[in-house]
Structure formats: structure tokens, C-alpha cells
Amino acid sequence: MEELAVILIVFTTLVLMPTAIFRGIKSLRESKSSSSEGSAMRRSDLQAMIDDAVIEATAPLAARIDELERELLMGDGRISPEAMAEAFDHDDDLQTATSRSRDLA
Numbered sequence: 001m002e003e004l005a006v007i008l009i010v011f012t013t014l015v016l017m018p019t020a021i022f023r024g025i026k027s028l029r030e031s032k033s034s035s036s037e038g039s040a041m042r043r044s045d046l047q048a049m050i051d052d053a054v055i056e057a058t059a060p061l062a063a064r065i066d067e068l069e070r071e072l073l074m075g076d077g078r079i080s081p082e083a084m085a086e087a088f089d090h091d092d093d094l095q096t097a098t099s100r101s102r103d104l105a
Helices: 002-034 043-072 081-088 091-104
Strands: none
Touching: 002 043
């Protein structure tokens, strides 16, 4: 279920971000054509609009990533072996790596 939520967030972000950028560019062109010659938008203004659109579009994805990281991290800042095994579906490889890291410690 969580994988579906992540996929939906990524898909939505990949659709909304370009849409917001293209709408900003379209509104810029419309305002530029309807306004007088002296009041053109500067490049820095356009860059600020794009930056705002990107931040707005990727905010849900960043929040979901933070939430998943909090779920995976144990209290001491390490990732729990159970969470890693569940995330990657490589139980045997993870147990081997975990036992090797214990031998090294």
C-alpha cells in the first residue's frame, strides 16, 4: 500500500511540476503580449516563478520521503534490518550483510 502511495506521489509530482512551469511560461507570454513594451519580465522574475512552482510541486514528495525516512530509522539513527528487508525483499542478502557487519565491529 505504501508503494502505491509513493508511486502516486511521484507520478503526481512529475505531472504537476511541468504543468505549473508551462502555465507560468504561458501566462508570462500572455502578459508580455498584452502589456506595453517597457514592462517586460526580467529573467530573474521568471526564474523565481519557476523556482516557486518547482518547490510547490515537489513539496508533497519531500514530505512523503521525510515520513518514510522516519519510519525506517530506528531510535539510534540506524536503519532497522527488518525495514531494509521489507523494503528491498532481499532477506538472505541483508542477514548476511548484517552478520558480516557484526563480525567487523
